[in-house]
């Protein structure tokens with residue numbers, strides 16, 4: 498048990514990273530053993546830095562498009578170590594800028610094309626998972642966003658109007674989940690699936706390997722320049738280099754100033770009974786949030802837990818990233834209280850943080 502009473506924690510190796518990783522080991526799906534590291538200097542056609550979803554999806558579509566390409570992925574820890582293996586499991590078409598703003602910046606045609614692509618991607622993830630045999634608990638039943646005050650209700654109505662105006666998003670005003678305390682209404686956005694993020698990213702890693710991609714784990718990239726990557730274990734020469742580090746870009750000199758790593762933390766409850774879920778009113782495949790500014794997000798996991806997260810964890814001075822920042826008991830307690838405030842029936846044991 499970690500100091501905060503949950504079974505996740507640094508002392509448990511990769512398994513302790515999150516509920517998702519713990520459940521992979523617990524169910525015998527994946528032992529999280531590290532793949533071999535880069536053996537020394539090599540040459541490839543495409544070298545991808547970072548074994549998260551960005552790096553692995555890139556490898557996947559490249560390998561499918563041209564099986565003759567020599568593709569390598571260089572990963573400091575194990576595939577899925579970053580946010581890709583420990584997120585909220587929302588496979589959604591959300592984008593952090595409104596369609597109206599995209600229209601102002603890029604014109605209506607481009608804005609709607611992007612919205613259509615985002616929406617299509619939700620189904621594409623489900624299609625590839627099914628076609629490639631990645632069992633990642635993918636189920637698509639949309640996002641419920643609760644309006645829990647008059648101000649939030651106005652925001653909900655505005656979102657529905659905005660979606661109708663775009664003619665692409667199909668967001669409607671619906672009755673709130675009946676177990677949501679004090680909710681006035683809710684929106685339902687069908688363009689979202691619930692999934693188990695670690696099953697997705699670890700499954701995707703196995704699939705790209707089966708397509709001939711080599712994933713070198715335990716291989717830290719130190720820097721890169723056109724056609725060459727420097728690692729702690731030798732140089733990788735490649736005509737094309739893909740940087741897929743997201744927040745970790747802040748820890749490398751080339752991208753230090755162009756990325757602001759923001760933390761978001763999560764909790765998971767023990768499994769709840771079907772009767773409790775009936776009381777709560779969230780179905781399998783649904784994700785949920787509300788209209789507050791400081792984002793919260795949750796899902797009903799395939800094994801009937803709440804997985805719930807939010808911001809509130811802070812940005813750290815000089816974009817520093819430390820393992821200890823993953824565990825902030827006061828944020829976990831705040832998340833627990835927020836979850837119970839939204840769904841009183843969620844008041845249960847927190848097993849993972």
Ligand SMILES: Cc1cc2nc3c(=O)[nH]c(=O)nc-3n(C[C@H](O)[C@H](O)[C@H](O)COP(=O)(O)OP(=O)(O)OC[C@H]3O[C@@H](n4cnc5c(N)ncnc54)[C@H](O)[C@@H]3O)c2cc1C
Pocket residue numbers: 546547548549550551552571572573574575576577578579580581582583584585586587588589716717718719741742743744745748749760761762763794806
């Ligand atoms: C708590 C939380 C909840 C979230 N919820 C959602 C959600 O529900 N839905 C959603 O769509 N998004 C969500 N996100 C965001 C989403 O998870 C990320 O945007 C996404 O996973 C980024 O993927 P990536 O492959 O670009 O980066 P990452 O998954 O971070 O992968 C980068 C990889 O690079 C590796 N690396 C780091 N440094 C080096 C180095 N020097 N050399 C080699 N490798 C290195 C890391 O180990 C890591 O595996 C959430 C994020 C967080 C933190």
